[in-house]
Amino acid sequence: MPDITQAFATPAYWQQFEDLTVGVARVVFGDPAPQKVGRQGQSQGGLDVLVTAEDGRAIGIQCKRRDGLDQENRSKVGGVITREILARAIEDVETHPAKLDLFILATTAKPDTIIQNEAAMISSDRRKAKKFAVMAWSWGDYEAALNRDDRLQNDYYRTVAQGLTGAERDTLMLGLFAEAFLRPAFRDRLNCEHPDNFKKAVEDTQRVLATGELVDREGRMVRRLAGGLRSLSDDSLRSGMETVCARLDKFRATLVNAERVGTVSQQSDWFLFHDRNIQDALEAARREVVTALNSVLSKGGLALLPER
Numbered sequence: 001m002p003d004i005t006q007a008f009a010t011p012a013y014w015q016q017f018e019d020l021t022v023g024v025a026r027v028v029f030g031d032p033a034p035q036k037v038g039r040q041g042q043s044q045g046g047l048d049v050l051v052t053a054e055d056g057r058a059i060g061i062q063c064k065r066r067d068g069l070d071q072e073n074r075s076k077v078g079g080v081i082t083r084e085i086l087a088r089a090i091e092d093v094e095t096h097p098a099k100l101d102l103f104i105l106a107t108t109a110k111p112d113t114i115i116q117n118e119a120a121m122i123s124s125d126r127r128k129a130k131k132f133a134v135m136a137w138s139w140g141d142y143e144a145a146l147n148r149d150d151r152l153q154n155d156y157y158r159t160v161a162q163g164l165t166g167a168e169r170d171t172l173m174l175g176l177f178a179e180a181f182l183r184p185a186f187r188d189r190l191n192c193e194h195p196d197n198f199k200k201a202v203e204d205t206q207r208v209l210a211t212g213e214l215v216d217r218e219g220r221m222v223r224r225l226a227g228g229l230r231s232l233s234d235d236s237l238r239s240g241m242e243t244v245c246a247r248l249d250k251f252r253a254t255l256v257n258a259e260r261v262g263t264v265s266q267q268s269d270w271f272l273f274h275d276r277n278i279q280d281a282l283e284a285a286r287r288e289v290v291t292a293l294n295s296v297l298s299k300g301g302l303a304l305l306p307e308r
Helices: 014-029 083-093 113-128 139-148 150-156 158-162 166-181 195-211 235-261 276-299
Strands: 049-052 058-064 067-069 075-077 102-107 133-137 213-215 221-224 264-267 270-273
Touching: 014 049, 014 058, 014 139, 014 150, 058 083, 083 102, 083 113, 083 133, 113 133, 139 150, 139 221, 150 158, 166 195, 166 213, 166 221, 166 235, 166 276, 195 213, 195 235, 195 270, 235 264, 235 276, 264 276, 270 276
Parallel strands: 058 102, 102 133
Antiparallel strands: 049 058, 067 075, 213 221, 264 270
16 A cells, blocks of 8 residues: 655755754664764764664764755755765765764755665675775655654654644554555464464554554564554544454454463464364454454545455
């Protein structure tokens, strides 16, 4: 199901662009407190933001707000990044005392395949030499992060985020719920599921319904729309999603009880059902969850999910 995305204006001032970069780095790399480097007038060694990623990597970011000229020679954002600019940025960062694993040249420029490929080739050569990798961020990367994280929008583009109508926000939230259910856990037969992965998928789906936070299998944030089903403005949609939530809770409770009494167990990497009736009952209960969700998606004018 396609996402509904918004375009965002680039920051008017370089300080605002640095601030936004801190927020985007927090979302992309899972660092709760990225650090701005130094202050205006101090030597920064080519870096504006330092990040410690969830996986432990040290990441340095240099921010460049690119300006070009329109046909009337007025300043506009979006000037191109050249190979020379990228090379100079890397040279500057080499003087910084931080031991980096990754350097990002972050810009307000439009996406440019040439520069992205150049950064990839440079990065490959540098890894062979045991030096930090290189990446280029364009404004498209910022918009992607803003569109998948509701809090980021509210922190830096409050007027844009609040400008959505209730119906528009409901559509975004229902799209998020649909995305959460597009998992093998709601399509494949239960006896083909890995128990631990399956249970984690169900828990993560319950989390989306409750909080609006969608994470992947490794727990990394994919998208976030604060509030979950409680934030739906349409009463009928909210009531419908409460039914979905209740049926999902019932399904999970039935599975847990079946494991407790021994009618379902784990053999190697698969569920083992000792009672065909309980397997059929669980399959039916899971279908009811998807059917209930499709009823809500239909009311909201969204595409339905496939049902087994």
